[in-house]
Amino acid sequence: MIDIRQMRYFVALAETLHFGRAAERLNLSQPPLSRQIAALERELGVRLVERHSRQASLAAAGKRFLQDSRAVLASFDEACRNAKLADEGELGELAIGFMMHAAYGALPGIARRYMAAYPGVRLSLREVIPSLLPQLIMTGQFDAGITFHGGGNPALESRSIHRERLCLVVPPGHRLADRETVQAADLEGEALIATHADVAPILRNVVVDFCRAAGFEPLVQLEAQLQQTIVRLVAEGLGIALVPETMRKIGFADVVFRDLEDAPVVEHVIAWRRGNLNPALKPFLRTAGIFVEE
Amino acid sequence: MIDIRQMRYFVALAETLHFGRAAERLNLSQPPLSRQIAALERELGVRLVERHSRQASLAAAGKRFLQDSRAVLASFDEACRNAKLADEGELGELAIGFMMHAAYGALPGIARRYMAAYPGVRLSLREVIPSLLPQLIMTGQFDAGITFHGGGNPALESRSIHRERLCLVVPPGHRLADRETVQAADLEGEALIATHADVAPILRNVVVDFCRAAGFEPLVQLEAQLQQTIVRLVAEGLGIALVPETMRKIGFADVVFRDLEDAPVVEHVIAWRRGNLNPALKPFLRTAGIFVEE
DNA sequence: CGATCATGATGCCGAAAAGGTATGGATCGC
DNA sequence: GCGATCCATACCTTTTCGGCATCATGATCG
Numbered sequence: 001m002i003d004i005r006q007m008r009y010f011v012a013l014a015e016t017l018h019f020g021r022a023a024e025r026l027n028l029s030q031p032p033l034s035r036q037i038a039a040l041e042r043e044l045g046v047r048l049v050e051r052h053s054r055q056a057s058l059a060a061a062g063k064r065f066l067q068d069s070r071a072v073l074a075s076f077d078e079a080c081r082n083a084k085l086a087d088e089g090e091l092g093e094l095a096i097g098f099m100m101h102a103a104y105g106a107l108p109g110i111a112r113r114y115m116a117a118y119p120g121v122r123l124s125l126r127e128v129i130p131s132l133l134p135q136l137i138m139t140g141q142f143d144a145g146i147t148f149h150g151g152g153n154p155a156l157e158s159r160s161i162h163r164e165r166l167c168l169v170v171p172p173g174h175r176l177a178d179r180e181t182v183q184a185a186d187l188e189g190e191a192l193i194a195t196h197a198d199v200a201p202i203l204r205n206v207v208v209d210f211c212r213a214a215g216f217e218p219l220v221q222l223e224a225q226l227q228q229t230i231v232r233l234v235a236e237g238l239g240i241a242l243v244p245e246t247m248r249k250i251g252f253a254d255v256v257f258r259d260l261e262d263a264p265v266v267e268h269v270i271a272w273r274r275g276n277l278n279p280a281l282k283p284f285l286r287t288a289g290i291f292v293e294e
Numbered sequence: 295m296i297d298i299r300q301m302r303y304f305v306a307l308a309e310t311l312h313f314g315r316a317a318e319r320l321n322l323s324q325p326p327l328s329r330q331i332a333a334l335e336r337e338l339g340v341r342l343v344e345r346h347s348r349q350a351s352l353a354a355a356g357k358r359f360l361q362d363s364r365a366v367l368a369s370f371d372e373a374c375r376n377a378k379l380a381d382e383g384e385l386g387e388l389a390i391g392f393m394m395h396a397a398y399g400a401l402p403g404i405a406r407r408y409m410a411a412y413p414g415v416r417l418s419l420r421e422v423i424p425s426l427l428p429q430l431i432m433t434g435q436f437d438a439g440i441t442f443h444g445g446g447n448p449a450l451e452s453r454s455i456h457r458e459r460l461c462l463v464v465p466p467g468h469r470l471a472d473r474e475t476v477q478a479a480d481l482e483g484e485a486l487i488a489t490h491a492d493v494a495p496i497l498r499n500v501v502v503d504f505c506r507a508a509g510f511e512p513l514v515q516l517e518a519q520l521q522q523t524i525v526r527l528v529a530e531g532l533g534i535a536l537v538p539e540t541m542r543k544i545g546f547a548d549v550v551f552r553d554l555e556d557a558p559v560v561e562h563v564i565a566w567r568r569g570n571l572n573p574a575l576k577p578f579l580r581t582a583g584i585f586v587e588e
Numbered sequence: 589c590g591a592t593c594a595t596g597a598t599g600c601c602g603a604a605a606a607g608g609t610a611t612g613g614a615t616c617g618c
Numbered sequence: 619g620c621g622a623t624c625c626a627t628a629c630c631t632t633t634t635c636g637g638c639a640t641c642a643t644g645a646t647c648g
Contacts, residue, residue: 001299003299004296004297028636028637029637029638030596031598031636035635036635044377045378046381047381051595053595053645054594054644056595056596059381060386061377061378061380062377063386064376064386065373068373071373072366072369075366075369076366078362079359079363080338083342083359084340086340092354092357280354299606313624314624314625323608323609325607325625325626326607326608328626329606329607329626329627345625347624350624350625
């Protein structure tokens with residue numbers, strides 16, 4: 001069977017047109033080279049080299065084979081290098097899922113730095129609903145995800161990368177709209193608009209717990225998936241809400257944001273499946289400031 | 295050293311994810327396959343396959359290496375096939391030189407048929423002055439050429455592919471313009487415009503010999519390289535000329551073409567260097583209806 | 589024109605590598 | 619816990635490869 005070594009021998013020969021010198025370049029003595037070239041020609045069924053007494057020359061088939069061989073050898077060597085690079089996380093694909101809030105938090109910086117440091121990795125970023133993330137990471141659709149503090153799945157490892165306070169959002173003219181700061185107790189009796197528990201349970205629970213700690217059960221009559229929707233509904237006068245401070249940056253009209261005393265805090269975490277074998281994951285975590293040793 | 299065989303083994307393994315079945319597909323027993331894969335991984339310095347008790351799976355580096363290996367193997371096999379094809383004249387390059395007259399003769403048909411039959415050969419066609427062709431064929435710049443009957447070079451082989459009569463071209467109103475046919479003797483005393491002997495000696499000689507056979511020496515006062523130029527000068531009234539009949543097809547204004555009795559004939563030949571090793575040459579000659587056995 | 593040199597091919601031997609058979613060790617399912 | 623499955627390892631045989639010595643051939647030079 002023809003062999004990559006014979007190709008290398010042939011290229012050396014074609015470039016020197018001299019069996020002795022080619023053999024020398026290959027750290028080989030001349031007879032094995034002669035034999036390998038002869039074997040190559042026999043196996044191809046084609047004469048590649050014309051032997052003259054003074055020097056060799058390439059037949060037409062040899063010229064063609066030289067071209068092709070150079071290309072094959074280059075891609076062969078590159079394949080070997082690429083395997084190493086892929087193993088080191090320098091080459092490959094990395095799928096990251098993130099909840100919308102992350103786009104206002106740590107995600108952009110991490111993604112920018114990672115892409116600059118690992119240009120060989122095709123980074124795929126996809127926004128998903130927070131509650132879906134753990135499952136998608138477990139099934140391998142994402143190598144990692146940015147969501148609110150992990151879903152308690154033991155196979156998922158997670159590290160905090162960002163902390164965010166909640167703030168109050170009310171329509172203009174609301175009785176709390178002019179207060180410098182608001183306490184939990186001030187919310188009693190107000191109609192709250194909150195995230196649906198199926199979408200972002202953490203966020204929902206933080207709000208509920210905040211109220212309970214002040215001694216009352218919150219009145220949630222209206223639920224929405226997206227924080228933007230919640231703010232919009234507040235603007236329409238359908239209630240008030242506690243939302244992450246990132247909402248403040250977006251610049252909504254017809255609402256007023258107010259700080260909360262001892263405001264509840266939600267954490268953004270990067271979560272990944274323990275035992276994920278994608279070599280590109282660890283460098284990504286490092287870029288996010290997370291150093292796992294194991 | 296890593297080897298194309300190990301790549302084939304790896305691809306088989308990656309496609310079955312089972313050492314036993316992969317070995318079977320390779321007509322091999324399982325232990326050598328295990329060893330070769332292990333050797334491959336050791337030489338690459340990378341783990342490609344994760345061995346689990348029930349089945350194997352590919353590591354990230356393995357996935358990448360599988361992709362790359364498929365591409366390498368395909369180009370490797372193609373290189374081997376191409377060598378054979380190049381040797382058979384199905385693949386390569388063929389440089390043909392031709393004089394302008396050939397473009398009105400056999401060349402278009404031959405080129406068309408050849409390109410259709412040998413799409414893998416890059417056919418390069420270049421017009422050159424007839425007198426230069428033999429030299430350019432000898433030095434290898436052309437594999438073959440179409441010119442007037444060969445320059446007498448013993449290393450050049452040539453075969454006729456086309457015969458062409460000369461005809462008379464005169465300005466309208468010339469004393470010979472109305473004659474049904476013209477004889478050589480009628481040309482005596484006329485100012486002839488002829489090809490320069492350095493450009494197309496054969497053509498020039500045919501004209502001169504035609505006159506000498508009729509017993510007079512032609513009066514050549516004006517010489518031009520191209521037949522088109524000659525016809526144009528005839529139209530301008532500067533003389534008359536004998537030109538190949540192809541000129542008739544072009545449709546010049548202000549000239550009249552007349553048949554000659556016992557018209558001189560020039561031959562178009564394909565010429566090539568005996569011993570030209572381009573495998574694409576013989577099929578080209580066959581396409582031109584020339585069968586060399588040697 | 590013959591001796592010499594250069595170059596590639598061939599014969600032979602030892603070393604390295606590859607494949608085959610038998611077997612071991614780990615894991616999974618019953 | 620036992621058999622079955624699957625890959626790794628050990629050991630042997632066969633094949634292949636490379637090195638050395640030598641040969642054949644054609645070019646070069648005195």
